[in-house]
Amino acid sequence: MKQSARRLDEVLPFWRDLTVDQQGVLQFTMIERRFRLGTTIQSDSEDCPGLLVVTAGQLRVFLISPTGKEITLYRVFGGEICLFSASCIIRGANFDVYVQTERETTALVIPTSVYQELMDQSTCVANFTNMLMASRLTNVIQLMEDVLFSSFDSRLAAFLLEQSAIERSATLRMTHEQIARNLGTAREVVSRMLGYFQTEGLIVMSRGCITITNGPKLRALVQ
Amino acid sequence: MKQSARRLDEVLPFWRDLTVDQQGVLQFTMIERRFRLGTTIQSDSEDCPGLLVVTAGQLRVFLISPTGKEITLYRVFGGEICLFSASCIIRGANFDVYVQTERETTALVIPTSVYQELMDQSTCVANFTNMLMASRLTNVIQLMEDVLFSSFDSRLAAFLLEQSAIERSATLRMTHEQIARNLGTAREVVSRMLGYFQTEGLIVMSRGCITITNGPKLRALVQ
Protein backbone atom coordinates (compact mmCIF):
# COMPACT_ATOMS: atom_id res chain seq x y z
CA MET A 1 0.00 0.00 0.00
CA LYS A 2 1.43 3.36 -0.98
CA GLN A 3 1.56 5.88 1.86
CA SER A 4 1.35 9.60 1.35
CA ALA A 5 4.77 11.22 1.57
CA ARG A 6 3.45 14.09 3.66
CA ARG A 7 2.22 11.71 6.31
CA LEU A 8 5.53 9.86 6.40
CA ASP A 9 7.38 13.13 6.66
CA GLU A 10 5.45 13.94 9.81
CA VAL A 11 6.17 10.69 11.56
CA LEU A 12 9.65 9.76 10.36
CA PRO A 13 12.21 12.44 11.23
CA PHE A 14 14.67 11.02 8.72
CA TRP A 15 12.23 11.07 5.81
CA ARG A 16 13.58 14.25 4.18
CA ASP A 17 17.12 12.91 4.32
CA LEU A 18 16.35 9.81 2.31
CA THR A 19 17.02 9.62 -1.39
CA VAL A 20 14.07 9.44 -3.73
CA ASP A 21 14.84 5.78 -4.31
CA GLN A 22 14.89 5.04 -0.60
CA GLN A 23 11.62 6.90 -0.11
CA GLY A 24 10.15 4.85 -2.90
CA VAL A 25 11.22 1.55 -1.43
CA LEU A 26 9.77 2.56 1.93
CA GLN A 27 6.49 3.70 0.45
CA PHE A 28 5.99 0.51 -1.47
CA THR A 29 7.11 -2.01 1.16
CA MET A 30 5.48 -0.65 4.27
CA ILE A 31 2.03 -1.84 5.15
CA GLU A 32 -0.66 -0.21 7.23
CA ARG A 33 -2.17 -2.50 9.82
CA ARG A 34 -4.95 -2.14 12.36
CA PHE A 35 -4.86 -3.93 15.67
CA ARG A 36 -7.86 -4.34 17.94
CA LEU A 37 -7.70 -3.57 21.61
CA GLY A 38 -5.96 -6.28 23.58
CA THR A 39 -4.13 -7.85 20.65
CA THR A 40 -0.71 -9.26 21.38
CA ILE A 41 1.24 -7.94 18.43
CA GLN A 42 4.45 -9.76 19.08
CA SER A 43 5.93 -12.16 21.54
CA ASP A 44 9.42 -13.60 21.41
CA SER A 45 8.08 -16.90 20.16
CA GLU A 46 6.47 -15.49 17.02
CA ASP A 47 8.56 -14.08 14.25
CA CYS A 48 8.91 -10.34 14.13
CA PRO A 49 6.72 -8.35 11.75
CA GLY A 50 9.04 -5.34 11.45
CA LEU A 51 9.35 -1.82 12.78
CA LEU A 52 6.06 -0.30 13.91
CA VAL A 53 5.33 3.34 13.25
CA VAL A 54 2.30 3.90 15.43
CA THR A 55 -0.02 6.41 13.75
CA ALA A 56 -2.82 6.15 16.29
CA GLY A 57 -3.54 4.19 19.44
CA GLN A 58 -1.41 2.95 22.28
CA LEU A 59 0.93 0.02 22.90
CA ARG A 60 2.23 -1.51 26.09
CA VAL A 61 5.65 -3.13 26.11
CA PHE A 62 6.09 -5.54 29.00
CA LEU A 63 7.80 -8.56 30.50
CA ILE A 64 6.16 -11.81 31.62
CA SER A 65 7.63 -14.17 34.18
CA PRO A 66 7.37 -17.94 33.90
CA THR A 67 4.61 -17.79 36.52
CA GLY A 68 2.66 -15.19 34.55
CA LYS A 69 3.64 -12.11 36.53
CA GLU A 70 3.96 -9.02 34.34
CA ILE A 71 5.52 -5.57 34.40
CA THR A 72 5.16 -2.73 31.94
CA LEU A 73 8.50 -1.44 30.65
CA TYR A 74 7.06 1.52 28.75
CA ARG A 75 4.31 2.57 26.42
CA VAL A 76 4.25 3.67 22.81
CA PHE A 77 1.70 6.29 21.79
CA GLY A 78 0.46 7.59 18.46
CA GLY A 79 3.24 9.32 16.51
CA GLU A 80 5.92 7.23 18.19
CA ILE A 81 7.87 4.26 16.97
CA CYS A 82 8.05 0.83 18.50
CA LEU A 83 11.48 -0.70 18.30
CA PHE A 84 10.77 -3.85 20.21
CA SER A 85 8.07 -5.05 17.98
CA ALA A 86 11.12 -5.40 15.80
CA SER A 87 13.74 -6.50 18.25
CA CYS A 88 15.21 -8.45 15.41
CA ILE A 89 15.96 -5.13 13.71
CA ILE A 90 18.71 -4.53 16.15
CA ARG A 91 21.13 -7.21 15.25
CA GLY A 92 22.33 -9.31 18.10
CA ALA A 93 19.73 -8.05 20.52
CA ASN A 94 16.99 -10.29 21.65
CA PHE A 95 14.65 -9.02 24.27
CA ASP A 96 12.02 -11.44 25.54
CA VAL A 97 9.49 -8.69 25.43
CA TYR A 98 5.78 -8.65 24.72
CA VAL A 99 3.76 -5.93 23.02
CA GLN A 100 0.04 -5.48 23.46
CA THR A 101 -2.43 -2.86 22.27
CA GLU A 102 -4.10 -0.82 25.00
CA ARG A 103 -6.35 0.89 22.47
CA GLU A 104 -7.42 0.21 18.95
CA THR A 105 -4.17 0.90 17.12
CA THR A 106 -3.07 1.58 13.58
CA ALA A 107 0.57 1.32 12.58
CA LEU A 108 2.76 1.36 9.52
CA VAL A 109 4.89 -1.76 9.44
CA ILE A 110 8.33 -1.45 7.90
CA PRO A 111 9.79 -4.86 7.06
CA THR A 112 12.92 -5.78 8.99
CA SER A 113 15.15 -6.21 5.97
CA VAL A 114 14.12 -2.84 4.49
CA TYR A 115 14.83 -1.01 7.73
CA GLN A 116 18.16 -2.73 8.22
CA GLU A 117 19.21 -1.73 4.74
CA LEU A 118 18.21 1.86 5.44
CA MET A 119 20.25 1.86 8.66
CA ASP A 120 23.26 0.67 6.70
CA GLN A 121 22.81 3.32 4.02
CA SER A 122 21.78 6.36 5.98
CA THR A 123 23.44 7.86 9.04
CA CYS A 124 20.21 9.70 9.70
CA VAL A 125 18.23 6.49 10.01
CA ALA A 126 20.98 4.88 12.08
CA ASN A 127 21.21 7.83 14.43
CA PHE A 128 17.45 8.07 14.69
CA THR A 129 17.39 4.43 15.75
CA ASN A 130 20.12 5.29 18.18
CA MET A 131 18.09 8.02 19.74
CA LEU A 132 15.10 5.70 20.04
CA MET A 133 17.21 3.05 21.76
CA ALA A 134 18.65 5.62 24.13
CA SER A 135 15.22 6.83 25.06
CA ARG A 136 13.96 3.28 25.73
CA LEU A 137 17.06 2.61 27.80
CA THR A 138 16.31 5.73 29.80
CA ASN A 139 12.75 4.49 30.35
CA VAL A 140 13.88 1.12 31.60
CA ILE A 141 16.56 2.55 33.88
CA GLN A 142 14.03 4.97 35.31
CA LEU A 143 11.72 2.03 35.92
CA MET A 144 14.52 0.15 37.66
CA GLU A 145 15.01 3.10 39.98
CA ASP A 146 11.30 3.22 40.74
CA VAL A 147 11.00 -0.49 41.41
CA LEU A 148 14.07 -0.66 43.64
CA PHE A 149 14.12 2.69 45.34
CA SER A 150 10.48 3.68 45.78
CA SER A 151 7.92 2.29 48.17
CA PHE A 152 4.82 0.74 46.72
CA ASP A 153 2.38 3.44 47.78
CA SER A 154 4.47 5.95 45.88
CA ARG A 155 4.59 3.79 42.74
CA LEU A 156 0.88 3.12 42.85
CA ALA A 157 0.06 6.79 43.34
CA ALA A 158 2.31 7.71 40.42
CA PHE A 159 0.63 5.09 38.25
CA LEU A 160 -2.87 6.32 39.03
CA LEU A 161 -1.90 9.90 38.27
CA GLU A 162 -0.13 8.95 35.04
CA GLN A 163 -3.08 6.88 33.94
CA SER A 164 -5.41 9.69 34.76
CA ALA A 165 -3.29 12.03 32.63
CA ILE A 166 -3.34 9.63 29.68
CA GLU A 167 -7.10 9.16 29.89
CA ARG A 168 -7.66 12.84 30.64
CA SER A 169 -10.09 11.79 33.33
CA ALA A 170 -10.11 11.44 37.09
CA THR A 171 -11.99 8.20 36.70
CA LEU A 172 -10.03 5.17 35.59
CA ARG A 173 -11.73 2.11 34.13
CA MET A 174 -9.25 -0.49 35.34
CA THR A 175 -9.42 -3.57 37.50
CA HIS A 176 -6.96 -4.15 40.33
CA GLU A 177 -5.64 -7.06 38.32
CA GLN A 178 -4.77 -4.79 35.40
CA ILE A 179 -2.97 -2.35 37.68
CA ALA A 180 -1.01 -5.19 39.22
CA ARG A 181 0.06 -6.34 35.75
CA ASN A 182 1.39 -2.92 34.99
CA LEU A 183 3.30 -2.56 38.23
CA GLY A 184 4.80 -6.03 38.43
CA THR A 185 3.05 -7.03 41.62
CA ALA A 186 0.06 -9.09 42.78
CA ARG A 187 -3.60 -8.12 42.66
CA GLU A 188 -4.01 -8.51 46.42
CA VAL A 189 -1.21 -6.01 47.04
CA VAL A 190 -2.92 -3.46 44.81
CA SER A 191 -6.30 -4.05 46.48
CA ARG A 192 -4.75 -3.60 49.91
CA MET A 193 -3.05 -0.33 49.05
CA LEU A 194 -6.10 1.02 47.22
CA GLY A 195 -8.03 0.24 50.38
CA TYR A 196 -5.66 2.49 52.34
CA PHE A 197 -5.95 5.19 49.67
CA GLN A 198 -9.74 5.05 49.92
CA THR A 199 -9.85 5.28 53.71
CA GLU A 200 -7.51 8.28 53.41
CA GLY A 201 -9.97 9.88 51.02
CA LEU A 202 -7.57 9.92 48.07
CA ILE A 203 -9.75 7.81 45.81
CA VAL A 204 -13.15 6.19 45.57
CA MET A 205 -13.45 2.63 44.33
CA SER A 206 -16.20 0.76 42.61
CA ARG A 207 -16.18 -2.41 40.57
CA GLY A 208 -13.74 -2.04 37.67
CA CYS A 209 -13.31 1.66 38.25
CA ILE A 210 -11.32 4.07 40.43
CA THR A 211 -11.91 7.79 40.84
CA ILE A 212 -9.22 10.13 42.10
CA THR A 213 -10.86 12.45 44.60
CA ASN A 214 -7.78 14.13 46.04
CA GLY A 215 -5.13 14.57 43.34
CA PRO A 216 -2.78 16.85 45.29
CA LYS A 217 -2.62 14.51 48.28
CA LEU A 218 -2.01 11.60 45.92
CA ARG A 219 0.72 13.57 44.20
CA ALA A 220 2.33 14.19 47.58
CA LEU A 221 2.87 10.44 47.93
CA VAL A 222 4.95 10.25 44.76
CA GLN A 223 8.58 9.48 45.39
CA MET B 1 48.74 10.98 22.46
CA LYS B 2 48.95 9.06 19.22
CA GLN B 3 47.65 5.50 19.44
CA SER B 4 48.89 2.67 17.29
CA ALA B 5 46.47 1.93 14.47
CA ARG B 6 46.81 -1.80 14.94
CA ARG B 7 45.64 -1.52 18.52
CA LEU B 8 42.66 0.62 17.57
CA ASP B 9 41.76 -1.81 14.83
CA GLU B 10 41.50 -4.56 17.40
CA VAL B 11 39.23 -2.69 19.74
CA LEU B 12 37.10 -0.56 17.41
CA PRO B 13 35.16 -2.70 14.93
CA PHE B 14 34.51 0.32 12.72
CA TRP B 15 38.17 1.34 12.47
CA ARG B 16 38.77 -0.13 9.01
CA ASP B 17 35.70 1.63 7.64
CA LEU B 18 36.87 5.09 8.62
CA THR B 19 38.56 7.37 6.13
CA VAL B 20 42.23 8.18 6.66
CA ASP B 21 41.22 11.63 7.81
CA GLN B 22 38.78 10.26 10.34
CA GLN B 23 41.36 7.81 11.62
CA GLY B 24 43.78 10.67 12.00
CA VAL B 25 41.36 12.79 13.99
CA LEU B 26 40.64 9.87 16.29
CA GLN B 27 44.30 9.05 16.82
CA PHE B 28 45.19 12.58 17.71
CA THR B 29 42.23 13.46 19.91
CA MET B 30 41.87 10.34 21.98
CA ILE B 31 43.74 10.14 25.22
CA GLU B 32 44.88 7.14 27.21
CA ARG B 33 43.99 7.33 30.87
CA ARG B 34 44.67 5.11 33.87
CA PHE B 35 42.21 4.82 36.72
CA ARG B 36 43.04 3.32 40.09
CA LEU B 37 40.84 0.74 41.73
CA GLY B 38 37.76 2.28 43.29
CA THR B 39 37.81 5.49 41.27
CA THR B 40 34.45 6.96 40.37
CA ILE B 41 35.02 7.88 36.75
CA GLN B 42 31.81 9.70 36.15
CA SER B 43 28.68 10.56 37.96
CA ASP B 44 25.78 12.56 36.61
CA SER B 45 26.93 15.61 38.49
CA GLU B 46 30.36 15.82 36.86
CA ASP B 47 30.68 16.60 33.21
CA CYS B 48 31.24 13.70 30.89
CA PRO B 49 34.76 12.88 29.74
CA GLY B 50 33.80 11.08 26.54
CA LEU B 51 33.46 7.54 25.25
CA LEU B 52 35.63 5.02 27.08
CA VAL B 53 37.35 2.25 25.19
CA VAL B 54 38.48 -0.01 28.01
CA THR B 55 41.79 -1.63 27.08
CA ALA B 56 42.34 -3.35 30.42
CA GLY B 57 40.58 -3.58 33.76
CA GLN B 58 36.95 -3.66 34.79
CA LEU B 59 34.19 -1.12 35.30
CA ARG B 60 30.93 -1.31 37.20
CA VAL B 61 27.95 0.72 35.98
CA PHE B 62 25.37 1.23 38.70
CA LEU B 63 22.51 3.25 40.15
CA ILE B 64 22.41 4.96 43.56
CA SER B 65 19.24 5.81 45.42
CA PRO B 66 18.85 9.00 47.44
CA THR B 67 19.38 6.89 50.57
CA GLY B 68 22.62 5.42 49.21
CA LYS B 69 21.30 2.05 48.12
CA GLU B 70 23.03 0.76 44.98
CA ILE B 71 22.51 -1.76 42.22
CA THR B 72 24.88 -2.85 39.47
CA LEU B 73 23.36 -2.52 35.99
CA TYR B 74 26.23 -4.21 34.18
CA ARG B 75 29.98 -4.40 33.93
CA VAL B 76 32.44 -3.37 31.26
CA PHE B 77 35.55 -5.49 30.81
CA GLY B 78 38.81 -5.02 28.92
CA GLY B 79 38.21 -4.82 25.16
CA GLU B 80 34.70 -3.46 25.64
CA ILE B 81 33.32 0.02 25.32
CA CYS B 82 31.55 2.06 27.96
CA LEU B 83 28.73 4.12 26.58
CA PHE B 84 27.47 5.53 29.80
CA SER B 85 30.65 7.15 30.78
CA ALA B 86 29.55 9.22 27.81
CA SER B 87 25.83 9.33 28.28
CA CYS B 88 26.04 12.76 26.79
CA ILE B 89 27.18 11.13 23.55
CA ILE B 90 23.69 9.90 22.98
CA ARG B 91 21.85 13.10 22.42
CA GLY B 92 18.76 13.49 24.49
CA ALA B 93 19.54 10.64 26.81
CA ASN B 94 20.48 11.29 30.35
CA PHE B 95 20.94 8.36 32.61
CA ASP B 96 21.69 9.12 36.25
CA VAL B 97 24.27 6.41 36.24
CA TYR B 98 27.56 6.01 38.06
CA VAL B 99 30.71 4.27 36.85
CA GLN B 100 33.39 2.91 39.13
CA THR B 101 36.56 0.90 38.52
CA GLU B 102 36.60 -2.58 40.05
CA ARG B 103 40.21 -3.08 39.01
CA GLU B 104 43.04 -0.86 37.96
CA THR B 105 41.78 0.23 34.54
CA THR B 106 43.23 1.78 31.43
CA ALA B 107 41.00 3.27 28.78
CA LEU B 108 41.18 5.33 25.63
CA VAL B 109 38.96 8.37 25.96
CA ILE B 110 37.30 9.67 22.80
CA PRO B 111 35.98 13.20 23.26
CA THR B 112 32.23 13.55 22.98
CA SER B 113 32.28 15.98 20.08
CA VAL B 114 34.64 13.82 18.04
CA TYR B 115 32.52 10.72 18.52
CA GLN B 116 29.31 12.55 17.70
CA GLU B 117 30.83 13.82 14.49
CA LEU B 118 31.90 10.30 13.56
CA MET B 119 28.37 9.00 14.21
CA ASP B 120 27.03 11.65 11.87
CA GLN B 121 29.55 10.85 9.15
CA SER B 122 29.76 7.07 9.29
CA THR B 123 26.94 4.56 9.27
CA CYS B 124 29.40 2.03 10.64
CA VAL B 125 30.06 4.08 13.74
CA ALA B 126 26.37 4.86 14.14
CA ASN B 127 25.37 1.22 13.79
CA PHE B 128 28.15 0.12 16.11
CA THR B 129 26.80 2.51 18.72
CA ASN B 130 23.39 1.06 18.00
CA MET B 131 24.58 -2.43 18.70
CA LEU B 132 26.20 -1.29 21.93
CA MET B 133 23.01 0.38 23.09
CA ALA B 134 20.98 -2.69 22.22
CA SER B 135 23.30 -4.89 24.21
CA ARG B 136 23.12 -2.59 27.26
CA LEU B 137 19.36 -2.52 26.95
CA THR B 138 19.36 -6.31 26.90
CA ASN B 139 21.51 -6.31 30.04
CA VAL B 140 19.18 -4.00 31.90
CA ILE B 141 16.03 -5.84 30.84
CA GLN B 142 17.60 -9.11 31.91
CA LEU B 143 18.40 -7.52 35.26
CA MET B 144 14.82 -6.35 35.57
CA GLU B 145 13.62 -9.90 35.04
CA ASP B 146 16.03 -11.18 37.69
CA VAL B 147 15.08 -8.56 40.25
CA LEU B 148 11.33 -8.99 39.76
CA PHE B 149 10.95 -12.64 38.93
CA SER B 150 13.70 -14.42 40.88
CA SER B 151 13.93 -15.10 44.58
CA PHE B 152 16.86 -13.67 46.45
CA ASP B 153 18.64 -16.97 47.11
CA SER B 154 18.72 -17.56 43.37
CA ARG B 155 20.10 -14.10 42.63
CA LEU B 156 22.74 -14.36 45.32
CA ALA B 157 23.83 -17.81 44.14
CA ALA B 158 24.08 -16.51 40.57
CA PHE B 159 26.13 -13.55 41.74
CA LEU B 160 28.60 -15.69 43.69
CA LEU B 161 29.08 -18.02 40.73
CA GLU B 162 29.49 -15.16 38.27
CA GLN B 163 31.98 -13.46 40.55
CA SER B 164 33.86 -16.69 40.95
CA ALA B 165 34.02 -17.03 37.16
CA ILE B 166 35.35 -13.49 36.76
CA GLU B 167 38.00 -13.98 39.42
CA ARG B 168 38.74 -17.51 38.22
CA SER B 169 38.73 -18.60 41.84
CA ALA B 170 36.37 -20.34 44.23
CA THR B 171 37.39 -17.85 46.89
CA LEU B 172 35.93 -14.36 46.67
CA ARG B 173 37.46 -11.43 48.50
CA MET B 174 34.30 -9.45 49.09
CA THR B 175 32.46 -8.14 52.10
CA HIS B 176 28.73 -8.68 52.55
CA GLU B 177 28.34 -4.94 52.14
CA GLN B 178 29.94 -5.06 48.68
CA ILE B 179 27.68 -7.91 47.60
CA ALA B 180 24.64 -6.01 48.82
CA ARG B 181 25.71 -2.97 46.77
CA ASN B 182 25.86 -5.11 43.66
CA LEU B 183 22.49 -6.75 44.18
CA GLY B 184 20.52 -3.71 45.25
CA THR B 185 19.71 -4.97 48.72
CA ALA B 186 20.84 -4.52 52.33
CA ARG B 187 23.90 -6.00 53.98
CA GLU B 188 21.80 -7.80 56.61
CA VAL B 189 19.85 -9.59 53.92
CA VAL B 190 23.06 -10.82 52.32
CA SER B 191 24.49 -11.93 55.67
CA ARG B 192 21.30 -13.82 56.47
CA MET B 193 21.22 -15.69 53.17
CA LEU B 194 24.96 -16.42 53.25
CA GLY B 195 24.33 -17.89 56.69
CA TYR B 196 21.80 -20.29 55.18
CA PHE B 197 24.21 -21.12 52.36
CA GLN B 198 26.93 -21.92 54.89
CA THR B 199 24.74 -24.17 57.04
CA GLU B 200 23.77 -25.98 53.83
CA GLY B 201 27.45 -26.52 53.10
CA LEU B 202 27.43 -24.47 49.89
CA ILE B 203 30.03 -21.97 51.03
CA VAL B 204 32.45 -21.22 53.85
CA MET B 205 32.70 -17.69 55.21
CA SER B 206 35.47 -15.83 56.90
CA ARG B 207 36.03 -12.14 57.42
CA GLY B 208 35.99 -10.38 54.03
CA CYS B 209 36.08 -13.61 52.12
CA ILE B 210 33.74 -16.34 50.87
CA THR B 211 34.72 -19.73 49.47
CA ILE B 212 32.38 -21.77 47.30
CA THR B 213 32.59 -25.35 48.52
CA ASN B 214 29.71 -26.87 46.57
CA GLY B 215 29.43 -25.23 43.16
CA PRO B 216 26.92 -27.67 41.63
CA LYS B 217 24.48 -27.32 44.51
CA LEU B 218 24.84 -23.55 44.33
CA ARG B 219 24.21 -23.67 40.60
CA ALA B 220 21.05 -25.67 41.25
CA LEU B 221 19.64 -22.67 43.13
CA VAL B 222 19.96 -20.38 40.12
CA GLN B 223 16.67 -19.30 38.60
Next chain:
DNA sequence: TTGGTTCTGTAACAAAGTCACACTCAGGGC
Protein backbone atom coordinates in the same frame (compact mmCIF):
# COMPACT_ATOMS: atom_id res chain seq x y z
C1' DT C 1 -34.46 -17.06 38.94
C1' DT C 2 -30.26 -19.70 38.45
C1' DG C 3 -25.68 -20.58 37.42
C1' DG C 4 -21.30 -19.02 36.02
C1' DT C 5 -17.71 -15.70 35.61
C1' DT C 6 -15.24 -11.77 36.99
C1' DC C 7 -13.91 -8.74 40.48
C1' DT C 8 -12.87 -7.65 45.17
C1' DG C 9 -11.96 -8.47 50.33
C1' DT C 10 -9.56 -10.69 53.86
C1' DA C 11 -6.75 -13.45 56.83
C1' DA C 12 -2.69 -16.04 57.63
C1' DC C 13 1.65 -16.71 56.34
C1' DA C 14 6.37 -16.28 53.93
C1' DA C 15 10.03 -13.54 52.01
C1' DA C 16 12.62 -9.54 51.94
C1' DG C 17 13.91 -4.94 53.63
C1' DT C 18 14.73 -1.83 57.78
C1' DC C 19 16.35 -0.54 62.24
C1' DA C 20 18.95 -0.93 66.34
C1' DC C 21 22.52 -2.68 68.58
C1' DA C 22 26.22 -5.93 70.07
C1' DC C 23 30.09 -8.56 69.08
C1' DT C 24 34.43 -9.91 66.70
C1' DC C 25 38.46 -9.26 64.25
C1' DA C 26 42.57 -6.82 62.44
C1' DG C 27 45.75 -3.30 62.72
C1' DG C 28 48.06 0.73 64.71
C1' DG C 29 49.98 3.29 68.45
C1' DC C 30 51.61 3.03 73.02
Next chain:
DNA sequence: GCCCTGAGTGTGACTTTGTTACAGAACCAA
Protein backbone atom coordinates in the same frame (compact mmCIF):
# COMPACT_ATOMS: atom_id res chain seq x y z
C1' DG D 1 51.98 -7.16 75.56
C1' DC D 2 47.86 -3.58 75.98
C1' DC D 3 44.26 -0.51 74.42
C1' DC D 4 41.80 1.82 70.99
C1' DT D 5 39.54 2.20 66.71
C1' DG D 6 37.06 1.05 62.69
C1' DA D 7 35.50 -2.27 59.60
C1' DG D 8 32.99 -6.42 59.19
C1' DT D 9 29.56 -9.48 60.87
C1' DG D 10 25.55 -11.50 63.75
C1' DT D 11 21.02 -11.11 65.58
C1' DG D 12 16.33 -9.93 66.91
C1' DA D 13 12.31 -7.19 66.37
C1' DC D 14 9.67 -5.04 63.27
C1' DT D 15 7.66 -3.26 58.63
C1' DT D 16 6.64 -3.87 53.99
C1' DT D 17 5.64 -6.59 50.23
C1' DG D 18 4.48 -11.01 48.05
C1' DT D 19 1.86 -15.57 48.36
C1' DT D 20 -1.82 -18.71 49.28
C1' DA D 21 -6.33 -19.86 50.04
C1' DC D 22 -10.64 -18.70 50.39
C1' DA D 23 -15.22 -16.21 50.61
C1' DG D 24 -18.33 -12.92 49.16
C1' DA D 25 -20.15 -9.41 45.85
C1' DA D 26 -21.33 -7.76 41.33
C1' DC D 27 -22.49 -8.59 36.77
C1' DC D 28 -24.29 -11.27 32.85
C1' DA D 29 -26.62 -14.60 30.21
C1' DA D 30 -29.86 -18.23 29.78
